[in-house]
Amino acid sequence: MQYYEDIEVGDTAEFGEYHVTKEEIVDFAERYDPQPFHTDEEAAEDSAFGELVASGWHTASMCMRMLVDGPLQERAGMGARGVDELRWKQPVRPGDTLSIRSEVIDKRVSESDPKRGYVDSFLEGRTQDGDVVISWIGLGMIERRNPGEE
Template sequence: MRYYEDIAVGESSEFGEYQFEKAEIVEFAEKYDPQPFHTDEEAAQDTAYGELIASGWQTAAVCMRMLVDGYVHDQASMGARGVDELRWRKPVTPGDTLHLRVEVVDKRRSESDPSRGYVDNKMEGINQDGEVVISWIGLGMVEVRDPDG
């Protein structure tokens, strides 16, 4: 288990792999983001994107799953305070495969709770061509191993 004290600003890692399939893109969009460029391949051709694309919210959810499986699972995570600077940088299309890059950009102890540290991570979802398709700063909370130390 990695605690606050075990995390260093500047460390980074890449992990995960997820391929987006057309049927899943449409299913997610029909339920949560029913815009034509997410739900209808033919209608999507007449939009600014020219093809079916995944909802940015689906892309974020997929990246969250990769984050939990590849990074948070061995950390004394206490959840998050939110996200900053969420950006959808490039459309994700059927067949795209993403992985996640995480870099620790800041950390500090909580002033109000000695058992908690704040760890801010820059996240980037990267497609098979090495292009960043989504990015954000995750404002994580991590348990301190020795709150009295």
């Protein structure tokens, strides 16, 4: 298990592989973001994208899945305080395969709870071609192995 003390600013990781299908794009969009360029191939041809594309919220969800299946299952995680600077950089299309690159950019001990550390990480979701499609700063909370020690 990886605790707060095991994590250093500058730590990087590359992980995950998520294949995006047309069926999943449409299913997610019909449930949560039913705009025509996410749900209807023909209508999407007349959109700014020119084709069916995934909802940005779907893209974030796919990346979250890779985080949970990847490094988060090895961390003594305590949830998150939120996400800053969420950006959808490019559309995700059917047939894309996504992966993640993350870098720890800050860490500090909670002033209100010495059992908890805050770890902020910059995350990018990328396609098989290396194109960045989404980015954000995750504001994680990680259990401390030795509360009270600095």
